[in-house]
Amino acid sequence: MIRNVCDTGAILVCMSVLAACSPRNVSFNADVQPILKQHCFECHVPDGLGYNASGFDMSSYETLMKGGKFWPFVIPGDPFTSTLNTLVEGRANPSIHMPRGRDTH
């Protein structure tokens, strides 16, 4: 599938690369967190709307990998199944598309 190169694409690439443990040196702090900060932190840090609803805190690598209240949203090495990618890529029901209320395509 051909898609526009946009910030969301960059998230997916970073997450996939991280998840697959590619030899390319990708750093959570340098490469991934700035994107999450711009698009997701407003709601997914403690006391945010998304955090309160799902328990998902993206402010550190540990909490990002931990996921929500009950299960992880990022599955290492499996970008297709990971909930985070499913939502950002619009493969889930549009009502739960992330970032919420914004068009990323």
Ligand code: HEC
């Ligand atoms: C405007 C607020 C807002 C923003 C910005 C936002 N989210 Fe969310 N997020 C929510 C809310 C609220 C929920 C709880 C589920 C729902 O009501 O849609 C949620 C839930 C989630 C979930 C868990 C879904 C589940 O299965 O429980 C994931 C994963 C997620 N968001 C990822 C992201 C990512 C990645 C970004 C940034 C690209 C993002 N969100 C930006 C509000 C937001």
